[in-house]
Amino acid sequence: MSRLVSRLSHFPETIFATMTTLAVERGAVNLGQGFPDEDGPRSMLEEAVRQIRAGNNQYPPGRGFAGLRAAVAADRRRSYGHSLDPATEVLVTVGATEAISATVLALVEPGSEVVVIEPYYDAYAAAVALAGATLVPVPLLLDAGSDTGWRLDHAALRAAVGANTAMIIINTPHNPTGHVFGADDLEVVADLARRHDLLVLADEVYEKLLYDGRRHSPIALLPGMRERTVTVSSAAKCLNVTGWKTGWAMSTPEIIDAVTKAKQFLTFVGVGHVQPAVAHALENEQAWMERLRGDMQRRRDLLMEGLDRAGFDVKACAGGYFVIADAGPLGVTDATDFCTGDLIDRGVVGIPVSAFATSGDSGHLDPLVRFAFCKREDLIRDAVARLV
Secondary structure (H helix, E strand, C coil), rough: CCCCCCHHHHCCHHHHHHHHHHHHHHHEECCCCCCCCCCHHHHHHHHHHHHHCCCCCCCCCCCCCCHHHHHHHHHHHHHHHHCCCCCCCEEEEEEHHHHHHHHHHCCCCCCCEEEEEEEECCCCHHHHHHHCCCCEEEEECCCCCCCCCEEHHHHHHHHHHHCCCEEEECCCCCCCCCCCCCCCHHHHHHHHHHCCCEEEEEEEECCCEECCCCCCCHHHHCCCCCHHHEEEEEEHHHHHHHHHCEEEEECCCCHHHHHHHHHCCCCCCCCCHHHHHHHHHHHCCHHCCCCCCHHHHHHHHHHHHHHHHCCCCCCCEEEEEEEEECHHHHCCCHHHHCCCCCHHHHEEEEHHHHHCCCCCCCCHCEEEEEEECCCCCHHHHHHHHHHC
């Protein structure tokens, strides 16, 4: 008999673990899990090694080293004019995922509701379940007329907010779709938060990876939103160090105090020696991060062109790591069967977009596959050659 608590009983092994295992077993090109296969800036890596050799191998301060918190605050100010006190308004976490979980656990009471945009990063649902709250999904709809390929259903979002709503989680650039929330989307979320006295958790881990001239717009900068927004980001995506698990949460002192109370009993502290290295990169490797954005845009274009030649209906991608491709023109109605069958047989791993949804109104996602382009160009070309 299973001993697993009921609130987690409906969570299977993550689709990422399943598909990565298949990739290894079958020798397939893994365009499923979103991690890069090239390291971040050399100076950052060397600083991490120097920190180890210099003895930075014990517990760091609970909120993270002051140097990293200062570098995070300086980067936000430089990039967006977002002013933060690094001593009281920045918390270093074990990746963005811990920041998300700690935020939900600290700020959402059991029995409350949390609104998310579907499809969504699967950690949101787990964090909400652990908090004893209820997930309320709102659809992101395919829209061929949009320059991002997707459209937030504003009416459905307004209808989803009720007396029990405690928080709205938004993610822009969006995983898995690559949608970037526009000014109108952010204002609708902000208006709901202000009128209903809600918190907003803004997952901005792909903030440096917007394409075709777009620039990121933090919702925390909108009127009345600073005091009700927790912004989460990470070194993983902007510096190619997903394995360092170094992220941060940013908000008012009162909110960061609350999130810290939950975080300290999850992992206590983050990894010490990588924090000064990340701080060094945020302060000195802005040009490297801008080159990364250009590299990712070229890889996005390479993959989209290849998937189009392979017969997929490829959706627009405005930011992030992923391209969504509709396998319907190939006769596919169920992307899960396709990804674990014909696609892996061809030697390529993708992720069915339906894995990012739990509502009963997500049938439009069934034939969609998410492919990661945060890989070397030669690997993307290999994957395309196997499909065309």
